[in-house]
Amino acid sequence: MDIVIIGGGLAGYQTAKEIRRTDRHVRLLLISSDSADFYSKPMLSNALASKKTPESLVIKKAHEMAAELDIEILPHSPVEAIFPEKKEISLGNRSIGYSKLVLALGADPIRLPVEGEVLSVNDLSDYARFREALAGKKRVALLGAGLVGCEFANDLLAGGFDVDVFDIASQPLGRLVPAECGEWIRANLKGVNWHFGANAMRFENGMLHLSDGNALPFDVVLSAAGLKPRTGLAMNAGMACGRGIMVDRFLETSSRDVYAIGDCMEIEGLVQPFVMPIMHASKALASNLLGNRVALRFPAMPVVVKTPLSPTVVSPPRPGSKGAWHAEAEEGGVKSVFLDEGGKILGFCLCGKYVSEKNSLSRALPDLL
Amino acid sequence: MRKWQCVVCGFTYDEAIGMPEDGIPAGTHWEDIPESWNCPDCGVAKMDFEMAEI
Helix, strand or coil: CCEEEECCCHHHHHHHHHHHHHCCCCCEEEECCCCCCEECHHHHHHCCCCCCCHHHHEEECHHHHHHHHCCEEECCCCCCEEECCCCEEECCCCEEECCEEEECCCEEECCCCCECCCECCCCHHHHHHHHHHHCCCCEEEEECCCHHHHHHHHHHHHCCCEEEEEECCCCCCCCCCCHHHHHHHHHHCCCCEEEECCCEEEEECCEEEECCCCEEECCEEEECCCEEECCHHHHHCCCCECCCEEECCCCECCCCCEEECHHHEEECCECCCCHHHHHHHHHHHHHHHCCCCCCCCCCCCCEEECCCCCCEEEECCCCCCCCEEEEEEECCEEEEEEECCCCCEEEEEEEEHHHHHHHHHHHHCCCCC | CCEEEECCCCCEEECCCCEHHHCECCCCCHHHCCCCCECCCCCCEHHHCCEEEC
């Protein structure tokens, strides 16, 4: 096979699409551990209130994608090992050779050390299980007040559930936004019972036990504690991994002719598990796979938090940037900009009415990469 | 006037409102948005945009 893509998520399919834009003949194989039906992962955290079934979240079936993109797809086929020196991958009972290999493996949810039945929603089958668990239930505990936690909180509220959110941090979106914005989000996600500085220990007989000795009753506990890039396959094959599978500006890993993209990828210390980075990276990757070397460039890529009750868009400064947040607040919103010592804008967080300034402020931001 | 939703990120385009800050005036039909347009929230290009009418 000319090009083998492991992973049937957005990163894998978008890479195939970008390849097909310039080359209709190169042979392409996409391998997925699940059904390889195409759906949008970001929609999983705002599908409940609109009563979306797992089936209705599927945009296209695998066989439709195969026909549309003129590629071969192997669904339900977990890859067990990569042998870069032989340019082969093993599916257990068979081996497949490649000229170029793309790792679009995605990420796993971070598992909190909480005992008992704690759900997480990282793919379509998780969403189906979550939906079943919620049927006829009322009280939901969410572990994690980050991006996905807040999105689920908003969606569950809109769906008529009682929602309690637990986080060891002191505010929502603690790793992304400054305190003023966190406070605004907390106040505007009206109806959520927040528990900050709280540490859940175990969920037993319908009671969620906290480290301070308190216990509260819930029907369902959902964990949304962030993502961990899937690196195991690459690590076992000897590829350099940090938090993610490390690639150079041409998206190539430390193994020749093996590339990585999407939530499993780390580039110059950055792990960007969002849609927009995939859109940029897939263009550069397709070009490199087809022999036309293009270095990846990331512009600033603001992240829209899908919380209709507390509209927020954030473009965090690069980790380690020197400077400080400067906030202004008016009735109906908060705007905070991260400025360096020279007064140059490096990031922003816009809440409420200020989200309309996203485009104009984005243009002032430096490239991320 | 119709409303459209990006199936990848959920962004909603309301023809009645347009996107004036993006140079797309209120009342612009989806068909009349240039092919070079990208979803402002997730970057999906118009040609890849599986827009669902809502």
